[in-house]
Amino acid sequence: MEKMLQVEIVTPDRLVLDEKADYVSATGIGGEFGVLPNHVPYLTALKIGSLYYKANGKNHYAFISGGFAEVSDNKVTILAESAELVEQIDLERAKKAKERAEKRLASKEDYDQSRAEIALQRAIIRISLKSSNGL
Structure with a gap:
C-alpha cells in the first residue's frame, strides 16, 4: 500500500x-x-x-x-x-494590490467590478497565508 x-x-x-x-x-x-x-x-x-x-x-x-x-x-x-x-508571496505587493482593489470597488468610475472583486479576493488570501504562517 x-x-x-x-x-x-x-x-x-x-x-x-x-x-x-x-x-x-x-x-x-x-x-x-x-x-x-x-x-x-x-x-x-x-x-x-x-x-x-x-x-x-x-x-x-x-x-x-x-x-x-x-x-x-x-x-x-x-x-x-x-x-x-x-515563501514566495510578497506581502507588501499583496497589501498594495488589496488597497488598489478596494479603491476601485469604492470608486464610482467605470471599472470592471468583477475583476476588482477577484483581485481583492486574491490579495486577501495571499496576505492571510503569509501572515498566518509567520513568514
Whole structure:
C-alpha cells in the first residue's frame, strides 16, 4: 500500500511544486477537499484559495488562483492559472494590490467590478497565508 502522494502544482509559466506528501488539501468549487494516499480518482475545478500539504512532518502552504485538480494513482496534479508557495508571496505587493482593489470597488468610475472583486479576493488570501504562517 502506497504511503505517499506525489504533488505537482503547474502554471502556464512554470512548475511551482513537485514533491512527495502525506496529505493534500485544497479549495474546490464544491468546497474544501482532502486527499490521502490511495484516494479514488477525482477531478475538480478550483476556486481562488489555498493549498495545504503535509510532508516530512511539516505543514506547507501555497496560494492557488483557480484552475483544476486531478487525483489519480497517488498523484495530485494542480493546474493553476497562477500559484505561489507561501515563501514566495510578497506581502507588501499583496497589501498594495488589496488597497488598489478596494479603491476601485469604492470608486464610482467605470471599472470592471468583477475583476476588482477577484483581485481583492486574491490579495486577501495571499496576505492571510503569509501572515498566518509567520513568514
